[in-house]
Amino acid sequence: MPAFYQPPHRILLGPGPSMVDPRVYSALAAPIIGHTDPDFFGVLQDATDLLRYVFGTENECAIAVSGTGTAGMEAAVMNFVEAGTKVAMFANGYFSDRLTEMCKRQGAEVARLEKPWGEVFDDDEARAFIEREKPQIAAFVHAETSTGALQPAKAICDAAHEVGALTIGDCVTSLGGMPVEVDKNGIDIAYSGTQKCLSAPPGLSPLTLSPRALERLRARKTPCVSWYLDLKLIDAYWGASHRYHHTTPISMFYALREALRLCKLETMEARFERHRLNHRAFVAGIEALGMRMHVAAENRLWTLNTPVLPAGVDDAALRKRLLEEFSIEVLGGFGPLTGKVLRVGLMGVSSQRNYVLLLLQALETCLGGSGAARAAEAVYAGG
Numbered sequence: 001m002p003a004f005y006q007p008p009h010r011i012l013l014g015p016g017p018s019m020v021d022p023r024v025y026s027a028l029a030a031p032i033i034g035h036t037d038p039d040f041f042g043v044l045q046d047a048t049d050l051l052r053y054v055f056g057t058e059n060e061c062a063i064a065v066s067g068t069g070t071a072g073m074e075a076a077v078m079n080f081v082e083a084g085t086k087v088a089m090f091a092n093g094y095f096s097d098r099l100t101e102m103c104k105r106q107g108a109e110v111a112r113l114e115k116p117w118g119e120v121f122d123d124d125e126a127r128a129f130i131e132r133e134k135p136q137i138a139a140f141v142h143a144e145t146s147t148g149a150l151q152p153a154k155a156i157c158d159a160a161h162e163v164g165a166l167t168i169g170d171c172v173t174s175l176g177g178m179p180v181e182v183d184k185n186g187i188d189i190a191y192s193g194t195q196k197c198l199s200a201p202p203g204l205s206p207l208t209l210s211p212r213a214l215e216r217l218r219a220r221k222t223p224c225v226s227w228y229l230d231l232k233l234i235d236a237y238w239g240a241s242h243r244y245h246h247t248t249p250i251s252m253f254y255a256l257r258e259a260l261r262l263c264k265l266e267t268m269e270a271r272f273e274r275h276r277l278n279h280r281a282f283v284a285g286i287e288a289l290g291m292r293m294h295v296a297a298e299n300r301l302w303t304l305n306t307p308v309l310p311a312g313v314d315d316a317a318l319r320k321r322l323l324e325e326f327s328i329e330v331l332g333g334f335g336p337l338t339g340k341v342l343r344v345g346l347m348g349v350s351s352q353r354n355y356v357l358l359l360l361q362a363l364e365t366c367l368g369g370s371g372a373a374r375a376a377e378a379v380y381a382g383g
């Protein structure tokens, strides 16, 4: 008989999952109650109120779909993209390719505007593409975890609304770490995941719909092809009638509620500043090692960093050593960035000064070189 499972103590500095706060672990251990218990509806209501705060929205619909971030992505596509729907896709990394694939499986007509991995679309390019394609849906990845680049949302959403399109924004790696500002940016359908900057375990996908999107959802004539991800049915469970749809993952809702409560306790402003500071310190350390970042300074995510590996460094061997000697998890690049970059997540609880310093010291040891941790210290000291 196998022994009780005790995972190794890891420092999670990869593209997710991130580390989990002890208070969120405590929330997970609370007793199960039923998914139709009036007390549980209070948990859902708290989650909605807190999600509005974290997303930066006053949307009526702010929920969490059962499943990881990909479930939110699939819910967005399945409920708003049908056979023949014209979709304008901003394609500059792996997750926009995944969105493209989902749209194509729905039978959509997808027009793609492409950029190399690590670059982003400027306002004029975004506007020209949407004016030319006149789509019904424009989709983009706000924080591209495969590249480390942040795609500004406002120009895409403004241009989309001018042609009557709705926007889908993947906020999986930005929500809880960088401003998403759903209302200010005008993102109609925004989704995220619990295990990145919200620092809860993987298993739920927060999602919010603008009044415009909710109206289009409710006006849909044909039923959503996916029964499980049908947002009309899920919305009815969250709404006043609380109509049974599926058994919600109760413990994960306790965890999400607590993770969101911790966002509110810290305040989003302080949280963004923390992510920005740790990112800046990490970059200073990387540059002190004579390395450079893959993404141009003005387009970098604070939550996912892609330092370029020095020539001749074996990516897999380096990561194996970081894991075995330092118990630090970081991941490598994939697709066009295979073997070229590291992917270092500083998300949620993982975005802390001691982890930044530890990783930089570990990199000094593994790569040779010095001064990385000192350069980071200078940033923390206000340099």
Ligand SMILES: *Cc1c(COP(=O)(O)O)cnc(C)c1O
Binding pocket: 016, 068, 069, 070, 071, 073, 095, 141, 143, 144, 145, 170, 171, 172, 173, 193, 202
């Ligand atoms: C992680 C991620 C996803 C997928 O989320 P899962 O939780 O792995 O299903 C989607 N989009 C982006 C940008 C991500 O980083």
